[in-house]
Amino acid sequence: MSPRIKKPRKVVNPPPIKGFKPYGPDLVMAGKEPVLMHFEEYEALRLCDYDMYNHHQASAAMGVSRPTFTRIYASARQKVAKAFAEGRQISIDGGKVYFDSDWYSCKSCKCYFNNPQKDVQITQCPLCGSDKVLSCDVETDCLDAENERCADFCVCVGCGYEVLHNHGKPCNHYVCPQCGKRMTRKQKSN
Amino acid sequence: MKVAITSTGDSLDSKLDERFGRCSFFVVYDTESKSTEFIPNPNKEAENGAGPASVQVVASRNVSKIVSGEFGMKIKSLVDSLQIQMIVVKEPKTIREIIQMLNH
Numbered sequence: 001m002s003p004r005i006k007k008p009r010k011v012v013n014p015p016p017i018k019g020f021k022p023y024g025p026d027l028v029m030a031g032k033e034p035v036l037m038h039f040e041e042y043e044a045l046r047l048c049d050y051d052m053y054n055h056h057q058a059s060a061a062m063g064v065s066r067p068t069f070t071r072i073y074a075s076a077r078q079k080v081a082k083a084f085a086e087g088r089q090i091s092i093d094g095g096k097v098y099f100d101s102d103w104y105s106c107k108s109c110k111c112y113f114n115n116p117q118k119d120v121q122i123t124q125c126p127l128c129g130s131d132k133v134l135s136c137d138v139e140t141d142c143l144d145a146e147n148e149r150c151a152d153f154c155v156c157v158g159c160g161y162e163v164l165h166n167h168g169k170p171c172n173h174y175v176c177p178q179c180g181k182r183m184t185r186k187q188k189s190n
Numbered sequence: 191m192k193v194a195i196t197s198t199g200d201s202l203d204s205k206l207d208e209r210f211g212r213c214s215f216f217v218v219y220d221t222e223s224k225s226t227e228f229i230p231n232p233n234k235e236a237e238n239g240a241g242p243a244s245v246q247v248v249a250s251r252n253v254s255k256i257v258s259g260e261f262g263m264k265i266k267s268l269v270d271s272l273q274i275q276m277i278v279v280k281e282p283k284t285i286r287e288i289i290q291m292l293n294h
Contacts, residue, residue, distance in 0.1 A: 112278040
């Protein structure tokens, strides 16, 4: 039986560089193969350790399940550690990913727009026609909206009282302030 | 070229709607004939799936750009695959102002 096909992972922000090179005594680095890091592993590291998302939020941003995200993240950390410990280069390439399109902002009318035809260079704002366009970073607003969607709630089975779930604290450690029953995690509708 | 703009009302003086999927009206503006068409959004009160359904409404009019205040996660990849350009305007502007800007 063939294994299940990997879901494509969404990469919002491709890395600005192709990899990393160590420096130091040439003897240590000579003749070693670089560590191949996939784009999804780079994105997992960026979301978790640079943007400080938890695994739950980051998995939603990449369009994979939370356990899958944790595996990608663990593999990324292992590769970084291997490169550090053995003095190897890191080459960022490959992986089963798709890129969200590039976003630009216009300085004169303060709008944001994307570029659906990736082979055409953007020189003019599509709204006001000004040439003061800048390539802009990830649309942080969208990630915030995604965070809200994947937020967890503790709910009281007795009266239905809800409170935002505190990560790392089991819901049943809390008592409902209205009826004194133990809380439980709210089941998601989707 | 046709441009879809999300609107809160059915006149040129109404404001740009900040939401895409659940906006009140779509304004389809033709930059060549300078004509405008107001389409009431059938998905305004939809429970879920308003975004993709709204994309179908505007894509059936063959627009090449969409102007709105925000695009959700589901819509972005869909619109991207249809090769429609998304323009996000964060400032409150009227439809008339946006049409003037499009005629730059």
